[in-house]
Amino acid sequence: MKLTRRALLGSGAIAVALPAAAKLRDGEARPNLFIGTGGHGHTYPGATLPFGMVQLSPDTDVERWDACSGYHRTDTSIMGFSHTHLSGTGIGDMLDVLVVPTRGPVQLTPGTLANPDAGYRQRFSDEHAEPGYYRVSLESGVQSELTVTERVGWHRHRFPAGPGHILIDLSHLILDTSDTQPLIDEAHIAIDAAGTLTGSRRVFRWAKGRRIHFAMQLSRAPDRVTFYGDGDIEQAAGSTRVAGKRVKAVLHHDDAGAEPILIRCAISGVDVAGAIGNLAKEARGWNFDRVRRRAGKTWRRALGDLEVTGGTADQRVILSSALYHAQLAPTLFSDVDGRYVGLDGQVHELPAGGAAYSSYSLWDTYRALHPLLTLIAPDRVKSLVDDMIRQSAQSPYGPLVWPLQGKETGTMIGWHGVVPLAEAQAKGIPADYAAAWPAIKKRSFDFTAPDKDNSLGRDLYDRLGYVPADKIFESVSRTQEYAYDDWASAHIARAIGQGADADRLFKRSGNWRNVLDASIGFARPRFADGSWWTPYDPIQLGHMPKPWWRDYTEANGWQATFLNQHDIYAQIAHFGGDAAFEAKVDALFNAPSTLPANAPPDISGLVGQYAHGNEPDQHVPYLYAYVGAPWKTQAMVRRLCVEMYRNDPDGIIGNDDCGQMSAWFVLSALGFYPVDPVEAVYVFGSPLFERAELRVGDRKRLVIEAPGNGPTTPYVTAVSWNGRPWTKSWIPHAELIRGGHLRFTMSAEPNRDFGRALADRPPSNGRRPG
Structure with missing residues (x-):
């Protein structure tokens, strides 16, 4: 890639792979959120607000340097959607609280880029991104949409008729073969009587020992919840909590396609109570489209103070x-x-x-x-x-x-x-x-x-x-x-x-x-x-x-x-x-x-x-x-x-x-x-x-x-x-x-x-x- 780019610069040629975006108004063009997601740019295309705490975006890889953000445009399968990402960095971390909406037999490992069928990865199509909003179609038939407030990630997943499930994977993170210690030394997920899912983990990737906490609610209660502990060992039926180092939960819906399943997930660096408080403050109601409109309006204000004419x-x-x-x-x-x-x-x-x-x-x-x-x-x-x-x-x-x-x-x-x-x-x-x-x-x-x-x-x-x-x-x-x-x-x-x-x-x-x-x-x-x-x-x-x-x-x-x-x-x-x-x-x-x-x-x-x-x-x-x-x-x-x-x-x-x-x-x-x-x-x-x-x-x-x-x-x-x-x-x-x-x-x-x-x-x- 490096030689190709040097050759490009030497030739003076400028390749344009994507069409110019439509204007919002005179002199202002829509951002192309996929700029930087290829090559060595290390950016991500998902939903966030200006300087926001949540960066809700798809993850396609966790092992290559060019996937420091969790995403690379050349990849052909998506592992799921996580709530924190780094933009453009030369070292990877974050990718907290992975959500995987899918169908079929439950799979607890992602598989590989070369063989997505070996795990819960899904091929995808019809990807769309704009400030504050992301949408994609997954091969399982699920259509996923993402938007955000400052501290809360919002999902809307439309399943085909029939059963489906949502995997919450707290073992998901950027990997590096140079790491010698366990990358996660403690984690837990629990569900309360009202159906709020909470959890935490401590991660030793780049920021050694950082803690992240979350609180998650679904618009439709699952028919059952299955917890998995270290080694993907299924916990006893009726369990409401799992703890370990690499923990997961699966939320089963017998008729997932009956109506869209919305998820609102808040995070906190302080504690679970902080995540619950963030959720209560920023996630009132279940109007996904209203949240999306507000996110778009916030970005229009942030981007609208600069207008240009001329150039191409x-x-x-x-x-x-x-x-x-x-x-x-x-x-x-x-x-x-x-x-x-x-x-x-x-x-x-x-x-x-x-x-x-x-x-x-x-x-x-x-x-x-x-x-x-x-x-x-x-x-x-x-x-x-x-x-x-x-x-x-x-x-x-x-x-x-x-x-x-x-x-x-x-x-x-x-x-x-x-x-x-x-x-x-x-x-x-x-x-x-x-x-x-x-x-x-x-x-x-x-x-x-x-x-x-x-x-x-x-x-x-x-x-x-x-x-x-x-x-x-x-x-x-x-x-x-x-x-x-x-x-x-x-x-x-x-x-x-x-x-x-x-x-x-x-x-x-x-x-x-x-x-x-x-x-x-x-x-x-x-x-x-x-x-x-x-x-x-x-x-x-x-x-x-x-x-x-x-x-x-x-x-x-x-x-x-x-x-x-x-x-x-x-x-x-x-x-x-x-x-x-x-x-x-x-x-x-x-x-x-x-x-x-x-x-x-x-x-x-x-x-x-x-x-x-x-x-x-x-x-x-x-x-x-x-x-x-x-x-x-x-x-x-x-x-x-x-x-x-x-x-x-x-x-x-x-x-x-x-x-x-x-x-x-x-x-x-x-x-x-x-x-x-x-x-x-x-x-x-x-x-x-x-x-x-x-x-x-x-x-x-x-x-x-x-x-x-x-x-x-x-x-x-x-x-x-x-x-x-x-x-x-x-x-x-x-x-x-x-x-x-x-x-x-x-x-x-x-x-x-x-x-x-x-x-x-x-x-x-x-x-x-x-």
């Missing part, structure tokens, strides 16, 4: 789909009574109006997703920031890394939870930032504090100015990413009056230069004695054998050379000035697109050695603006918008990573991007459409126009803001958030003078060039 029909669908995928995570993790499980493992209660969230893919999403939300959903950002502050204070590890359902996974490097906090503070979003400071300070300066893999080597980084390659794996990327987190933390410290700590952090944020060898112009592994690793090959991900086999995080020497986002003029000087730095960025995009055999599939979407399918370099196309050559940014951004995204299941060049890839497209298609979110400015690129109108901030209207824009006019020759000439190649967030009129003059030929003057180049590290 497919590009409008891609934009609408990207805006949809950018509002799936973080996911709600607090019950209607305000309780949630903190990262300290304790149950906490929120202040009135508060919310707790999960699925923060921060190594990815700090770059574009959180900045996008500061424009289009500042109220949501306020809620997220308050939550990140609370959870940072509660976590034994301090600032958030990759928390998932009450567990800090520590996945990826750094502690990038500080970045959205610093960004929000810089953009004027009110919050108690001081409440997060003790946790940030502990992570920054207390080298006896507990580490996960994400923060190893902090003491060496502080003492030597870099993480040495002979001591800690992924040392080069760690040095640069720790430096960026220092930069963000320093802003928070300064804002709350911690001047001495801010000075220390600002100074340490320059440590990136200690792993950039100016003599060769590359990021390079460095030993504790100060020497550089030789011989050096920028194509390689690492040099030494395991466990230090990677010197970079999901990158190689080429890509890691440009990790610095916050001190760009210092790096330009470090590499010999504007011309040398511009040539280096040119070389990145023009180098042979070869990777070593041990490169992970995350490194995808190559243009030269630039990898658009992974996050570390996604700001790099915009770096030309810092050397006065924004016309090169314009050409490359337009190419990436056109070549890396398609209206097709294989339409995202890499993992969507909880909306980061999608957010990059939304911002870049509008014409700007935050190279350093903490700087609170956007660098201009090349808008994709002739006109975009969106609501920003406090319902202000931002109009972006590029008259006559088309495939042959990628270059910006002039910009005006509110009718006045704007000579800068960037614009502050403070301007855009007030609303106004941004106009781009587009051309087939570049204007090499636009943005060339030193005064017109973007700020970095709070200063301008020269």
Whole structure:
């Protein structure tokens, strides 16, 4: 697949497998929820609400990496419908409370993709998905529909005449051959006298030891219920409960086809009582269609604040789909009574109006997703920031890394939870930032504090100015990413009056230069004695054998050379000035697109050695603006918008990573991007459409126009803001958030003078060039 996509990009061809969707209104196209469900996109097509707790979606596989979300478009059978999913991640988990509506003999194992008939898998047809709703026909003759409220999944299953049954499988989850311990160590299902089915399980997949609880009701009481314990041993007739590690229940209906069977299932991360409370609050009555209409209305509000004209029909669908995928995570993790499980493992209660969230893919999403939300959903950002502050204070590890359902996974490097906090503070979003400071300070300066893999080597980084390659794996990327987190933390410290700590952090944020060898112009592994690793090959991900086999995080020497986002003029000087730095960025995009055999599939979407399918370099196309050559940014951004995204299941060049890839497209298609979110400015690129109108901030209207824009006019020759000439190649967030009129003059030929003057180049590290 990877070779096929590289060949595609090399040819410049764009395949369109699905027709353009119908418009909801002028300029707004229906999202294609199957974008990203093929290839390596790792998205799912099922029903959810913006940032909702429940993601009710079909599962087709639990073993392949490309089925991290539980679904892949190429699969031909469905195991059932589960209530929690991850969107676009590179690691799988969740898939809680699988519901399997079917007929015939009871089967308790799913079978395989190759042989669905060996289990309860079912082939399927007539699949349809739209925001808040999913429908499919199963080979058993059952027609299944799904919709949601925030905490409740709703099913409507229409059976043919005659008997049928519904399997509830709590043993269903993402599998991985590397797991050595039992993936579920305790579970139970019970039914009460009123027919409410409840249950829980504790899972040790990615988020080790997370608990999930559910409460489920059916519109028609089953004629009998059969419970199965470990080993699929049937419990005694009349049993009302089963406990073990891999438990199941079968709800039998002697005449399942008499009328549709509706299911409403609430979940909770706290306890069964929380799930029951969520069900009672959000699931009143049995009107499936009304719930579906409300879900659709919620999504129309969330997507309707951005309208575009121009571009192609497919590009409008891609934009609408990207805006949809950018509002799936973080996911709600607090019950209607305000309780949630903190990262300290304790149950906490929120202040009135508060919310707790999960699925923060921060190594990815700090770059574009959180900045996008500061424009289009500042109220949501306020809620997220308050939550990140609370959870940072509660976590034994301090600032958030990759928390998932009450567990800090520590996945990826750094502690990038500080970045959205610093960004929000810089953009004027009110919050108690001081409440997060003790946790940030502990992570920054207390080298006896507990580490996960994400923060190893902090003491060496502080003492030597870099993480040495002979001591800690992924040392080069760690040095640069720790430096960026220092930069963000320093802003928070300064804002709350911690001047001495801010000075220390600002100074340490320059440590990136200690792993950039100016003599060769590359990021390079460095030993504790100060020497550089030789011989050096920028194509390689690492040099030494395991466990230090990677010197970079999901990158190689080429890509890691440009990790610095916050001190760009210092790096330009470090590499010999504007011309040398511009040539280096040119070389990145023009180098042979070869990777070593041990490169992970995350490194995808190559243009030269630039990898658009992974996050570390996604700001790099915009770096030309810092050397006065924004016309090169314009050409490359337009190419990436056109070549890396398609209206097709294989339409995202890499993992969507909880909306980061999608957010990059939304911002870049509008014409700007935050190279350093903490700087609170956007660098201009090349808008994709002739006109975009969106609501920003406090319902202000931002109009972006590029008259006559088309495939042959990628270059910006002039910009005006509110009718006045704007000579800068960037614009502050403070301007855009007030609303106004941004106009781009587009051309087939570049204007090499636009943005060339030193005064017109973007700020970095709070200063301008020269």
